Every structure is written in C-alpha cells, then in structure tokens.
Amino acid sequence: MSEASEAERVEGPELRRALRTVTLAWMFGVVWLSAASGSHFRVLARLLGFDNFAFGLLASLPFVATLGQLLAALAIERHGRLKRQFVVCGVAHRLLWLLVAAVPLVLPIPSHTAVVAVLAILTVSWFLQALAIPAWMTWMGALVPRRVRGRYFAARERYALAVQIAAVAAFGIATDAVYEPGSTEARPLVTWTIAGILALGAVLGAVDVLLFLRVPEVRPKGKRGAGDEANNEISPLGLAGRGLGRNDKAPGAPGAGGDEAVGLWRFVFEPLGDRVFRHYVLYAATLTFSMTVAGWFFWLNAIDNLGFSNLGTNVLFLIVSPLASVWAVGRWGSAVDRWGRRPVLMVCTAGASLCLVLWLLASRHMAAPAALVAGLDWAGTRAGGLVGHPEWFHVNASTPVMAYLVAGAACVLGGATWAGINLAQTGIVLGFADGSGQSRHVAASSVLIGTGGVLGGVVGGTLASAFSYLQDDPIRVGPFLWNNWHVTFAVAVVARLSTLAWLVHMPDPGAMSARSLVRYMGTNMYNGIVTRLFYSLRVFGWQQPVKRGETEEEEGEE
Template sequence: MEPERSLKLSIWEGALSVLFLNWSTGVLLTGYALVLGASPGALAVLGGLPFLAQLLAPLALFLRGSRKALAARLNLLARALFLPAVLVPFLPEALRVPGLLLFAGLSQLLAAPVGVLWLSWMADLVPEEKRGRYFGLRNALLGLVGTLGNLLGGAVADRLPPPLGYQAVLLLGVALGLLSVRLLWLQAEPPPPSSPSPLEALRAAGRDRTYLRYLAWVFAWYLAVMVGGPYAIPYFVQVGGFSMTQVGLWTVLSAVSGLLFGPLWGRMADREGHGTVLFRTALVAALMPLLWLAGSRGFPWPIWLAALADALAWSGLNTALANAALAHAPKAARGGYLALFWLALGLGGLGGSLGAGGLSRLSSEPSPYHLPILASTALRLLVALGLRRLTP
C-alpha cells in the first residue's frame, strides 16, 4: 500500500498545516499587525521573518535521527510557541507589535529546519517520475484549502470586534497545526540513503558550479520579490479599499485558478523540464504587480485580475523551484543541496524585506507602498530574463 497511503495522508496533513501556516505568516497575520498599529517598517520585518528563519535551515544537516520524528517534534514545539502571539493585545500598546514580531519570529525560527527534513523525506517517498504531478496537485489543493481558510478567517475578523476576530482565528490555527503533527507521525519514512557528513554534503553542493549559479538566481529572485511583496495585502486594504473578507475572496479566486494551472505546470515540468516552467512562471510573476498598481478604491478590478495572474505564476513557480533543486542534487548529498537552497531563498527574501522597509520611507505619495512595488516589478523582470542563462 505504500507509498500511496502515505502520499494521501500527506495531502491531509498538509491541508491542516497550511491553515496554521497561512494564518500565522500570511494575510491574517498582516491584518492582525495592522490592527495592532504596525508601521510600514514593521510590516516589512513581519514579511521578512519567514526568510530570516530559513537562515537556520542548514541546521537540519546536523540533527541526528529520524527525519519524520525530527520534523514532527520541531513542528509541535513551533506551533505551541505561537500561542503567546494570540495574547499580545493584552500587553501595553508600545509592546504589542514588538511582542507579535518576537513570538512569530521564534515560532518560525524553531520550524526552520523542517523544510530540509521534510523535503528530503518526501524526495525518498515520492517516485521520481511522479514528482512534478504529485507536488503540482498537492500544492494546488493546499493552496485552495489555505485560501478558503483565509476567506473564513477574514470573515471572522471582519465580523468580530478587533482584535478578537484575529485572536479567534489564530487560536484555531494553532489547534489545527497541532492536529496535523499527528498525521505526520502516521506517514511512512523510507530508509534514508547513506550520506556523507553534513560538512561533506555542504562542500559537495558548494563545488557544483551549475547549482551555485541556480542558487544565485534563487537569491536574486526572492530579493526582487520581497522588495514589494510585504506590501501586497496592505496595498489591497489601504489603497484598494478591500475588507479582510474581500482579501479572502481574492485568495480563493487565486487558489481555485491554481487548481487548474498547478497540474498543467506539473505535467509540463515532467515533459519539458523544470527550467521551462521556471522561466514562464517567473515572467508572469514579474509583471503581475503592475496589476496591483493599476487598482484603486474606485477602480479595484485590476487587483481582482491579479488573482488569476498570481495563480498562473505561483502554482508552477513554487513547485518548480524546489524540484529544480532536487533535480540537481545527487541522493548521497541531497541534504547539503537542499540546505543551501533554503539558505539562498532565506537570504534573498530577507535582503528584499530590508530593502522594502527602506524604500517605503523614501516616498509617501501616493502611498508608502507604490515605490517598493514598482521597484520590485523592475527587479523581478530583470531576474526572470536572467534565467535564460541557466539550465536548472
């Protein structure tokens, strides 16, 4: 019955996990921060926390024992540690946003090695010839679940007095995240291939010049994305006039569209390679912020159209990024390759978030978000076109 039983369980586990992750790092957390009085600089830091956490991803190589057990225990601790973030409105006003950043950051830092552990485990569990289709389908389904969760969370946040609605949704997210850990334990873990020491695995990846060029592109891409990325939801709310329910509807539209596009990109990746998917989806993601900027409170339709562009881009891009890294990695040194991948992603996203905070202070007209989003668009396009020189 394996690996089919475990692959089905992985989808159910992911559905619960994505609700916690979306609510504790995504649009609901951004709305929570806005209610608590977060400045554009604080929003940039909040958007950069997941990338800061990725700097600890290489620690996964130095953890001994079952990858499943390690991933489950780290997730259990990280999700429980997020609970104090629900209580920060009870702190003095000056400490609320710093408290939110502290507890959200600690939770994400603790979970940072899980990505390497889980992806290494899944790479052994999912047959290589099915990776594109399986992960394309899984990511599309999880995207739908996550965005339906955003819709539900946004509706609760709009209908209960702030910040009570956000607190209720975040508390439910922690409960579902803890439940998902149980499903993680029920999945099979194939015996890991014999591997070199962590330092030898990192050195093997560091000597692979083709892979290093790919990592340089990943770094540049996430830097470009995060120069404007933290301000998408604040722009929708404060410039586009969206309520949190409308933000949830926007993400639902994107996710439903992703259910169509994700499997199509997966089949293309299996047929033509991940490099083709990366290039095409990166071009769409590069131009998409122009639709944000074309929208306003009186003319919101370009923002709604951007939901389709978002689905078209990220339903293929997210999967192709990780699968391109796996395609480079020999089994024996896979951990080192994946650790450097998450490190490049984290450094790029963190650098972009810091740049976003700086750019938001340079101009407040017509909003502090316009200049970072415009800069992000230009940088994304340059990086996407640079992918032509790579062969992931």
C-alpha cells in the same frame, strides 16, 4: 523510535494508509496557513502598532530563519532521525502561534513592546520551521514513490484547497463582522476575535504535525545516521552548541578541531563552484528579493488604499491565486517535461512581472460601467441574503469594482505563473538533491536564496518608511494614484525583470528555447479561441467554400 519501526521502503496497503494520513494532515495544516497569513493578521498588526518598517521585517523573518536549514541538514547527516526532528520542531513551531495570539491580550497595545514581542516570537517560530522542513522533505522523498509523486502532491493540494476556501471565507467574514476601521469601541472584540483565529490555527497546525506520528519513518537509501550510536541523539540545537562547521580532518592534523567557521563557509559557498547552482541561486535570490520587497504591502494596499474588505482581500490572495495555480500546474508540468526548466522559468518570470504591473495600475478611482455595478449589486445582495445579511455584499458606485477586477486579473496571472516557477524550481532543487552533496546543496541554496528575502524585507520597509509622505500627497495621473507602497511594487518589477539575465546563461541540458515555448503557447491559445468563436457557425452548417473545379473532379472520380 526503535529500529523496528524504521524502514527503507513502504509498499501496498501500508503505503496507501500513510499517504492518506499525509493528505489528511495537510487539511488541518492549511487552516493554520490561512490563520497565519490572512488579512486579519494585518488588522492585528496595525492594532499592535506595526509601522511600514516593521511590516518589512515581518516579511523577511521566514528568510532569516532559513539559516536553521544548515543545522537541519547537518543533523540529518549525523543522526538521520527524520520523524523526531520534524515532529518536535514542527509542533513547537505551530504552538508558538498561541503566544502570538496572547500578546494583544496581555500587553498594552499599540506599543513598541507588543511589536517586538510578536517579531521575537515569530523569529523563533520560523527558525523551528526551518529545522523541520528539510527532515519532512527528505522523509516524503523517501516515502512517496517517484512514479506517483507529482500526481499525489497535486491531489493533496486539491483536497486541501477545499478546506482552505472554507477557512479563508470564515476568517474573512468573522473579521469584517467585528472590525470597523478607526473605531476604538470595537477594538476589544476585534482583538479577541483575531486572537481566537490565531489560536485555532495554532492548535490545528499542531494536529497536522502530530498526525505524522502515524506515518512510518522511511529513510533514503544510504542514510542510516552516520552509523554511530553516539550521534543518534544529537539534535539540531545541539549541533548549534557544538559549532556549525563540519571538520573532517583527522585529529592532530593542521586546523582540526578548531576551524568551524571555515567548515561552515565551505558548507554554504562551495556549491557556488557549480555553474548551474550559481546561476540558479542568483536568479532565485533576486526573485525572492522582488517578492519580499513588496511583501505585506500588497495586503496594506488592497485594504487601506484600494478599499477592499477583509473577506474580499482574503479571496484574492488565498483563493483566487491558489485556484489559478491548481489550474495551471499540470500544464506547466507538461511544459517542463517537454521544453525544460529554463524556458518555463523565463516565461513564468515574465508573466509574474506583468502581474506586478497590474498592481501598479489598480486604482479605486477607476470608474466601472453602471450596468456592471447594478448587476454585481443584484447578485451580491441575493448572495448575502442566503446567510441573512444582504448588506455584506452590497455594491454601489463607490465600490472599487474596476480595481478589484484588475487585482483579480493580477492574482490569476500571479497564481498561474508562480505555479510554473515553483514547479521548475522544485525540479532544479531535486536535481541538486539527487547529485553529490544531497542535503548540503539543498540547504546551501535555501540559505543563499533566503539572503535575498532578508534584504528584500529590509529594503521594502526602508523604502515604505522613507516615502511615507506619499500617503498624504500621492502621485496622481488621471485615475491612477501611487503612494509609498507602489514604490516597493516598482522596485519589485525591476528586480523581477532583472532575474531573466541569470536565466539566459543558466545551463539546462536538453532544454529548448523560451521562444519556441511562447510560440507553442500562442498557437494553442489562438486555435482554442478561434475554435470557440466559430464553432456555432459549424453547428448551423457553415463550411469553407469549395472551388467549382474541385467539385467536378470529385464527381468524375465517383
């Protein structure tokens, strides 16, 4: 890329074109996201031979790959070529999913070889994504003006959500149409269908990244690539060959030229001397542990235990949760501005813990009112009739209606509270990026937080394997039934609640108390509910009685 095509600032029509391109690109990228994370991938993993421990490793892979962000940060500091780093690594990351799609077509399944092949391919893929993300974040931080950043990314997510809903529905319907649990005759058709979904996602995901070739490269002020032409061609992988540490000592000085391990240690652990950074990293690492310790077991529990369809499961995780997030993100943004990041994190983390409790209570043996079942069957049959398949949405007494409603409430609560968590976390990380150290602090936080994700995946897989006997002999209490996957949910609840201890003492200048935020939210909810309940009485002329003395006094004044 020539220097003429690089700029420190883009304005006017050129900026609007660039932002439209970024929005359009993510509308392709969200199809890849839906293809890479839907229930069909769970079906494919089962066909390949994944056991509980392998699913735990699968959940931990993106966090293992965060080590790549160290290389990415070093590469950005040395050569500063954001577009090249993002496009090359991003396209390779997405196209590797073509190999994942090919595994069940060229290797025997189920087999240990197929499982290892998929895990190895995804490890490389997530590592390449870790190299691309810091470059993209730095690039977008310089391109999108701060005054419109929040509104722009919120609008970008809304446009992409419409595409995501269509993709999730299409993938879920296609999987349900060919997949029959326990059937070996349908296996070839199922394999080809899911491989096609993954291949489509990989191609459209690559289109997402390639569209950024039309976006001008904008670098943050002061980041001109270290000023050396010799450094301008260093790639992240080239830095790996030279050593991860950064040695700033003069040639000939003690320890110069050979203390790379010490340089890496300082790169990662020096920021822990900052109290805010330390408390935030410990909070976020524990929170990430609570997320990955259950990981893919939410999907397994929803389909294999609760009896949800692939489409129904996709709707819960990939439509209901994002919709709740879109609804809540503006409200949490105002709360962060008014009360601060710490109280929002405390309230949202408590809500996300309650979300896990709801998953512990969801059971297919919970009875639903007959009138509710009949009403849903009537609506579902007619909805299915619109596409020529009324049986697709048939509901009867054996349908886990109450379990789905409880799981739906959990996804609504989870989507709403995770929106607040992500927003407050983004504010904290941007605070690190704006201060001294910039990309070093961001990369160090990603690596340290990723450690919690890795441990969560390994611990979750180990627990699910150790308690696998609960699949045949689950714990039963009334209508509730708990198996080995619920063990990981319980551990996640404990871990998530424990994160509040780190937040209590985390410095956040200017922040108000979490209690005042809860009181404000409760007052608003009460006022909103009461207003809606009694508004109809106002329509019919109801009003609060007035004392007789007050009435006579008013008449005298007239």
